[in-house]
Amino acid sequence: MSKTDASSERESPLECTDCLDPADAFALVGNETRLSILEALWAADEEVVAFSELRREVGMRDSAQFNYHLQQLTDHFVTRVEGSAADEESGGSSDGRSDGGYAFRHAGEKIVRSVIAGSITEDPSIEPFPVEGSCYACGGSLAASYEDEQLAIDCTDCGHGHGEYAFPPGGLNDRTREEVAAAFDQRVRHLHCLAADGVCPECNGRMETTVVEDGHCCLGVGIRVDHECAQCEHTLCSAVGLRLLDHAEVVSFHRERGVSLDERPYWTLPWCVSDEYTRITARDPLRLEVRIPLAGDELRATLDEELTVLETRVDDV
Numbered sequence: 001m002s003k004t005d006a007s008s009e010r011e012s013p014l015e016c017t018d019c020l021d022p023a024d025a026f027a028l029v030g031n032e033t034r035l036s037i038l039e040a041l042w043a044a045d046e047e048v049v050a051f052s053e054l055r056r057e058v059g060m061r062d063s064a065q066f067n068y069h070l071q072q073l074t075d076h077f078v079t080r081v082e083g084s085a086a087d088e089e090s091g092g093s094s095d096g097r098s099d100g101g102y103a104f105r106h107a108g109e110k111i112v113r114s115v116i117a118g119s120i121t122e123d124p125s126i127e128p129f130p131v132e133g134s135c136y137a138c139g140g141s142l143a144a145s146y147e148d149e150q151l152a153i154d155c156t157d158c159g160h161g162h163g164e165y166a167f168p169p170g171g172l173n174d175r176t177r178e179e180v181a182a183a184f185d186q187r188v189r190h191l192h193c194l195a196a197d198g199v200c201p202e203c204n205g206r207m208e209t210t211v212v213e214d215g216h217c218c219l220g221v222g223i224r225v226d227h228e229c230a231q232c233e234h235t236l237c238s239a240v241g242l243r244l245l246d247h248a249e250v251v252s253f254h255r256e257r258g259v260s261l262d263e264r265p266y267w268t269l270p271w272c273v274s275d276e277y278t279r280i281t282a283r284d285p286l287r288l289e290v291r292i293p294l295a296g297d298e299l300r301a302t303l304d305e306e307l308t309v310l311e312t313r314v315d316d317v
Contacts, residue, residue, distance in 0.1 A: 126145070200229035201234070219239055253299045288304075
């Protein structure tokens with residue numbers, strides 16, 4: 001049975017009783033006043049903001065016109081919170097009290113977060129800058145580069161890739177180059193942790209994991225892991241070892257030898273970006289082994305096709 005067929009047979013708890021067509025949804029927020037309303041909600045100190053306060057922050061004198069735009073957003077991007085002094089004509093509390101007003105729905109927050117992240121309005125690029133570590137393939141220096149909302153780590157000598165992943169433009173703001181690299185490391189860890197646990201980091205849909213044997217990815221590894229969302233088709237790929245970064249036995253193995261994995265960028269760990277330390281030990285069912293050498297010892301982790309760690313052991317090298 002194909003992955004698509006299997007997905008179609010699953011029962012979904014979603015029942016859409018009041019859904020918008022995507023084009024209509026984008027049309028609703030494609031208005032300067034409505035975006036200003038969402039931004040005013042975002043900037044407010046209180047979770048629920050009175051009608052009169054929202055109108056004042058947006059700077060619109062015409063109450064009726066402001067109410068029209070606010071009601072276009074209501075139920076899909078914002079929600080009306082009833083208060084004891086609701087003024088039906090103006091759409092809010094008659095004296096601006098905080099016992100009633102408007103608050104975000106998740107979709108409204110996503111719109112503002114996308115604007116803040118720069119994913120909608122910005123398209124920056126930055127020149128390559130050096131990052132910690134050396135190339136596992138040739139020992140050369142590593143550099144990060146940013147273009148088309150993707151940050152990539154590559155060797156400046158042999159050009160070998162050490163990972164390329166989406167990084168919203170907002171992540172570049174108010175950060176030094178070193179801080180950008182550190183934020184990228186944390187983001188990659190988070191993305192793959194979610195994906196390997198079956199949750200799409202983009203839409204929260206079901207993420208399917210597949211072990212693939214070819215070198216057609218940014219890492220050029222012969223054995224890699226592909227994650228693909230059955231709902232939005234978002235994809236991620238990595239070396240198998242990246243799955244082990246937060247595994248308790250792997251973390252303890254490093255800590256006992258004086259290494260904190262939280263302080264080591266993933267691209268400085270060869271078993272996270274290379275398949276040199278990975279091999280397939282069985283195919284039916286599929287079994288993978290990842291070797292992690294450190295301080296004269298070697299941890300060996302056995303994983304199944306879904307990247308579940310079945311066992312670990314430590315050997316002397």
